[in-house]
Amino acid sequence: MQNPTPEIPEARIAQFRKIPFNEVPNPAFIVHTDLLRANGQILKGIREKTGAKILLAQKGFSCFSTYPILREFLDGTSSSGINEALLAKEHFGKEIHVYSPAFTSNDVHKLASFSHTIIFNSMQQLAMGITATEGQTRPEFGLRINPQFSTGNTDLYNPCTIDSRLGTIRATLDRNLKDYPNTSLNSISGLHFHTLCEEDSDALEQTALAFEAKFQDIIKHCKWLNFGGGHHITRPDYDIHRLCEVIKYFQKKYKLTVYLEPGEAVALHTGILNAKVLDILETENTQNAILNISATCHMPDVLEMPYRPNILDAFPANEKAHTYKLGGLSCLAGDVIGDYSFEKPLKINDTLQFLDMSHYTMVKTSTFNGVPLPTICLFNESDGLKLVRSFTYEDYRDRLS
Numbered sequence: 001m002q003n004p005t006p007e008i009p010e011a012r013i014a015q016f017r018k019i020p021f022n023e024v025p026n027p028a029f030i031v032h033t034d035l036l037r038a039n040g041q042i043l044k045g046i047r048e049k050t051g052a053k054i055l056l057a058q059k060g061f062s063c064f065s066t067y068p069i070l071r072e073f074l075d076g077t078s079s080s081g082i083n084e085a086l087l088a089k090e091h092f093g094k095e096i097h098v099y100s101p102a103f104t105s106n107d108v109h110k111l112a113s114f115s116h117t118i119i120f121n122s123m124q125q126l127a128m129g130i131t132a133t134e135g136q137t138r139p140e141f142g143l144r145i146n147p148q149f150s151t152g153n154t155d156l157y158n159p160c161t162i163d164s165r166l167g168t169i170r171a172t173l174d175r176n177l178k179d180y181p182n183t184s185l186n187s188i189s190g191l192h193f194h195t196l197c198e199e200d201s202d203a204l205e206q207t208a209l210a211f212e213a214k215f216q217d218i219i220k221h222c223k224w225l226n227f228g229g230g231h232h233i234t235r236p237d238y239d240i241h242r243l244c245e246v247i248k249y250f251q252k253k254y255k256l257t258v259y260l261e262p263g264e265a266v267a268l269h270t271g272i273l274n275a276k277v278l279d280i281l282e283t284e285n286t287q288n289a290i291l292n293i294s295a296t297c298h299m300p301d302v303l304e305m306p307y308r309p310n311i312l313d314a315f316p317a318n319e320k321a322h323t324y325k326l327g328g329l330s331c332l333a334g335d336v337i338g339d340y341s342f343e344k345p346l347k348i349n350d351t352l353q354f355l356d357m358s359h360y361t362m363v364k365t366s367t368f369n370g371v372p373l374p375t376i377c378l379f380n381e382s383d384g385l386k387l388v389r390s391f392t393y394e395d396y397r398d399r400l401s
Contacts, residue, residue, distance in 0.1 A: 006235045008269050008310070008355055016312065019379050021274055021351055025390065027293045027374035028274045031063055031358050034380045035270040039234040040073030043266065046233065046240065047075070050247040052258040055097055057229045058084045060263020060359045064091040065378060065388045070266065076116065078261040082107045089114050097261070099144060099192060101165060105132040115139045119192045119226070122168050123176035126187060140189040142226065143168065149210035150195045151203040160195045167193065170214045185218055194228025201243035204231060208246055219254055226259040233265040264359040271358025273298065273374065277350045287324045289346050294328030296335045297371040299361050303334065312353040314340040322346065330369040367396045
């Protein structure tokens with residue numbers, strides 16, 4: 001299991017420092033598109049070495065203003081339902097692959113008109129999908145399976161726990177083939193599994209071999225296999241060679257195409273959340289710095305994973321002279337980001353730059369408690385800063401009734 005907050009290379013830190021933070025709205029997410037391109041080049045290299053296809057997992061990164069960049073490097077997108085698929089149709093194009101734990105028949109009917117692949121979670125759902133698309137041109141259908149093997153350590157993000165609702169286990173599949181006579185393995189073109197979370201290719205290799213052992217008789221009839229996401233491909237110490245060997249093993253042995261659908265890896269080490277100190281409240285033992293952002297509303301994985309995000313020019317608690325507990329703007333008592341130390345004391349209106357804030361942030365924001373949403377900006381060295389979207393009271397109000 002890898003560290004979910006890997007150290008950002010100094011070369012990238014140097015590129016972040018070129019952003020004119022004093023000109024950036026506060027709070028704001030800033031995506032450095034030069035760094036996004038660098039990640040795209042890494043992913044494109046894997047496509048070229050192996051012939052595999054790589055999709056953007058929109059659940060991790062859906063900043064569609066960057067889709068024209070990502071189209072240069074990727075084969076398409078994976079979506080987690082009708083809304084993400086429509087976003088891909090409108091702004092990305094290319095191949096659109098869709099998976100959801102459950103679809104309605106209306107969803108499937110609509111998706112079938114523009115999707116490349118629809119992946120069902122169960123044989124019941126597959127049977128429904130076949131019925132829902134009678135009389136229309138069907139995309140390729142796939143089935144998500146649960147190989148009942150995972151190297152992950154966090155149950156919240158582990159889709160292969162013993163009672164996971166995500167994917168069909170082999171024993172259930174065998175029973176369902178008898179229960180749903182209008183379906184058969186001839187109805188599907190491929191299998192999908194997703195077992196990883198921020199992991200290296202050794203974890204994929206272990207999972208893929210466990211998957212092969214349980215489903216080999218089905219794999220040999222597949223047109224494609226989808227190895228899901230969770231591959232930390234663009235981190236500096238990721239073993240790309242091993243990944244390529246796993247891909248080539250399956251493609252050569254079974255004469256099929258392998259798909260990967262990274263989300264985090266596409267945007268890893270590309271983003272900043274620019275924040276401001278609004279107040280400093282001293283208690284008996286702690287200096288609380290209250291910020292204009294929120295872990296709860298803007299980076300909920302900090303609480304759910306949990307993990308401690310890195311901050312530009314900040315250090316672990318008590319390593320430097322001045323330590324603060326950084327707290328969010330909501331009234332939730334647990335809206336706390338963590339303890340950090342600084343070389344100089346913080347002052348009201350000081351700005352802080354949280355690192356690695358492109359993935360699983362913008363896609364997971366909420367307006368709980370009426371906390372404002374950060375502005376979204378892009379930056380590159382040629383064109384400078386570009387404001388993409390700002391949010392107002394009306395955005396908060398119009399989500400309610």
